[in-house]
Amino acid sequence: PYRTFHVDDPKDWISLGVFLVVGVLISLISGRLREREAMAVAQEREMGLLNRLTGRLLAIQGPFEMAEALCTEIDRVFSPRFIRFHQVENEKGRVLLHGAKAELEVDPLEGDFLDWVIGSGTSVVPWTAEQRKGGRSSARENAVPHHKVFPSVKRKDLFIAARSSSRIEGVLHVGERLNQVPYSDSEIQLLSAAAGMAGTFLERSRLEESARQAETLKEGDKLKSAIFSSVSHELKTPLSSLTATISGLLEGDQPWDPPRIREELGSVKKDLDRLNHSIGSLLDLSRLAAETWKPDLQWVEPGEILANVLFRLDPSERERVKVDIPDNLPLVNVDFQQWGRLLMHILENALTYSPPESPVVVGFKRTHSGLETWISDEGPGIPGEEKAKVFNKFYRGSHSGISPGGTGLGLTIAWEIARVHNGTIRIEDNQPRGTRFNVLLPPEHVKETGE
Incomplete structure (x- = not known):
């Protein structure tokens, strides 16, 4: 009959119950496994x-x-x-x-x-x-x-x-x-x-x-202290000399001898030039380090920059400088005044740390990497361990036996000017003796004449 459920054998009830229990257990276990x-x-x-x-x-x-x-x-x-x-x-x-x-x-x-x-x-x-x-x-x-x-x-x-x-x-x-x-x-x-x-x-x-800023402030304080120390020394010496010279000229019992006055005024001018140079170096470094100065780039001839630099040297120093300029020298895209300062600082360093009678050679060379300007001297050279230090602020070489003058900022400023122009400065030993500075301008700052 339809719609009926009948089990003839009672044993089948037991089997059915077992199957139902097993099915429920398997379902529960499967559910838990899925969970x-x-x-x-x-x-x-x-x-x-x-x-x-x-x-x-x-x-x-x-x-x-x-x-x-x-x-x-x-x-x-x-x-x-x-x-x-x-x-x-x-x-x-x-x-x-x-x-x-x-x-x-x-x-x-x-x-x-x-x-x-x-x-x-x-x-x-x-x-x-x-x-x-x-x-x-x-x-x-x-x-x-x-x-x-x-x-x-x-x-x-x-x-x-x-x-x-x-x-x-x-x-x-x-x-x-x-x-x-x-x-x-x-x-x-x-x-x-x-x-x-x-x-x-x-x-x-x-x-x-915050730690980087604190370190920057710390380094800034160190630089400030070093600048104050250098300024106090560099300003005190010429100011003391100026005071002594002017006081001597103003003494009432001294006759106004024109040759003597001319000599004293020459000394005053030298001290004022030294003072102006020191202040200018400090201002240059502060502007370059603060990234506030942007180069006024223009295409110029390297020889024109060098001629302007040589004109500013003392005649006795100018006589020592030998120039090696090849034909068909390319134009360079630089800040005329600042690139001239770069060459001036390196030249002054070479003239200072080499014997007074020895030559200092300035030359140019076109390479696949750009334009190389080199300045070599016949001084005592720079030891290997000091080559990495010469561009540090206020560093003065002590290996030459020459009493260093100036602020110790010249090569630092030269390095910063080269960096702003995407250039580099490399130091090599000159043969048979001395030092050679190689200043490299990258290809994007160099073009052939007529291009």
């Missing part, structure tokens, strides 16, 4: 996110790269509608560092939520009805639902505070998933951990920048 498998996959995904993010943060230097890495990894795992990271800066307020799919979402309340999270230090995450009934979970200990901030607002995005050990460094804003699946407690914990890593990174970057 464990899903949990394992989720944990693997979460650990993969944290591991990849950790590895990328170790190799990243700046906050913009960090924000891009964070947003990229979160988007890869959760596929939200959008994701943005805002950094908190004291001077600028909050700054958007990176936004993945940011163009898909225009949110008029985003700024209000961001300011609330930054001010309170509490994250804002969506709560389901079951979660509101069940109370707070561990993932929501430091979080509130959207309606706690704006009572009439219902949203599914997350505003997660990126905390460091001292403050809120930023806010991670994550939209709802594209598949509209709510974020679980473990996923919110994962996003909070990722935001915490970003906060730690920003704190470390901020502290490193």
